[in-house]
Amino acid sequence: MPGRISRRRIAEYVATELIEAKTSQAKVLQQLAAFLVDTRRTTELTLIVRDIEFQLSQKGYTNATVTSAFDLTAATQKAIEAFVKDKTKAAHISLTTHVDPSVIGGVKVSLPGYEINQTIAHQLTALKTRFKKA
Amino acid sequence: MTFLNQFAHEATEEVQADLFTALGIDWRLLILQIIAFLILVYVLGRFVYPWLMKSVDERQANIEAGAKAAAKAQEAAEENKEQVAALLDEARKQAAEILGTAKLESSEMLSASEKKAQTTAERIVANAHDQLGKDVENARKVLYNDTLELVALATEKVVTKKLDKRADSDLIADAVKSSSTKAAK
Numbered sequence: 015m016p017g018r019i020s021r022r023r024i025a026e027y028v029a030t031e032l033i034e035a036k037t038s039q040a041k042v043l044q045q046l047a048a049f050l051v052d053t054r055r056t057t058e059l060t061l062i063v064r065d066i067e068f069q070l071s072q073k074g075y076t077n078a079t080v081t082s083a084f085d086l087t088a089a090t091q092k093a094i095e096a097f098v099k100d101k102t103k104a105a106h107i108s109l110t111t112h113v114d115p116s117v118i119g120g121v122k123v124s125l126p127g128y129e130i131n132q133t134i135a136h137q138l139t140a141l142k143t144r145f146k147k148a
Numbered sequence: 149m150t151f152l153n154q155f156a157h158e159a160t161e162e163v164q165a166d167l168f169t170a171l172g173i174d175w176r177l178l179i180l181q182i183i184a185f186l187i188l189v190y191v192l193g194r195f196v197y198p199w200l201m202k203s204v205d206e207r208q209a210n211i212e213a214g215a216k217a218a219a220k221a222q223e224a225a226e227e228n229k230e231q232v233a234a235l236l237d238e239a240r241k242q243a244a245e246i247l248g249t250a251k252l253e254s255s256e257m258l259s260a261s262e263k264k265a266q267t268t269a270e271r272i273v274a275n276a277h278d279q280l281g282k283d284v285e286n287a288r289k290v291l292y293n294d295t296l297e298l299v300a301l302a303t304e305k306v307v308t309k310k311l312d313k314r315a316d317s318d319l320i321a322d323a324v325k326s327s328s329t330k331a332a333k
Contacts, residue, residue, distance in 0.1 A: 082316065083311070083316060084317075085313070086320070087313075087317050090320050093324050094320075094324060097327060119315070119316045120316070120319050130327050132319075134319075135304070138300045139300075141296070142297060145296055146293050147292055147293060148289075
């Protein structure tokens with residue numbers, strides 16, 4: 015019986031497959047899902063996805079998750095891409111956008127190992143927690 | 149006159165001869181009675197008087213002893229009276245001393261208890277002041293935090309109502325610019 019494969023190795027494999035595009039993206043993800051179901055490791059999915067993102071960023075492919083209260087305009091998206099590129103020095107940048115009205119305004123950019131939260135909701139929370147007296 | 153003298157002389161002789169008879173005394177009985185009296189005196193002197201005298205002497209001795217004892221008792225009573233008086237004086241002095249000491253002690257105790265009560269009252273007041281200060285401070289904190297929450301909530305409400313897509317884009321642009329500047333530094 016083969017030994018347990020570490021999350022890092024799985025992430026490396028998936029990242030390599032996605033970058034080299036030997037197999038289609040959907041096929042790679044199907045393989046990953048099948049593997050996790052087969053080895054009963056579906057609970058590790060979130061961690062593995064995070065590891066894959068990290069491996070991709072190490073190889074110059076950075077995916078940034080952007081959360082805002084409204085749809086982002088093209089100019090805003092470009093500005094964010096430029097910011098992320100400057101920050102990570104990655105060759106390839108992809109943005110995943112989420113609209114979440116609870117952030118009120120501003121933007122939250124999540125990168126592998128880094129996050130910038132400039133939302134109004136976050137600033138209000140910071141205001142409350144920073145100035146609150148115990 | 150002679151006749152009369154003679155008559156008187158005869159009459160006297162008759163009187164003398166019959167005096168005992170006239171008086172109803174029998175001289176022989178008298179003698180016997182005298183003898184009997186003497187015998188009685190002798191018997192009494194021999195047997196009764198010594199015993200009687202002895203009893204009297206004993207009684208006298210008893211009475212004298214009683215008198216002496218009474219005198220002694222009187223002396224003892226006098227002495228005891230003096231002792232009792234002395235003891236009473238001593239007792240009065242001691243009682244006065246005890247009373248004085250008790251008054252002093254009670255005064256000291258009263259003073260001490262007053263002092264203690266005053267200290268306790270001062271401590272209670274100080275504690276109350278401290279507690280009041282803490283309560284006020286806590287109330288201020290609660291008020292401050294509530295105000296902060298209220299300000300945050302009001303800001304959230306106002307911003308949610310006033311912020312549109314355009315303003316949000318400007319906000320995001322500023323935020324990205326600010327972050328880039330910070331990163332460059």
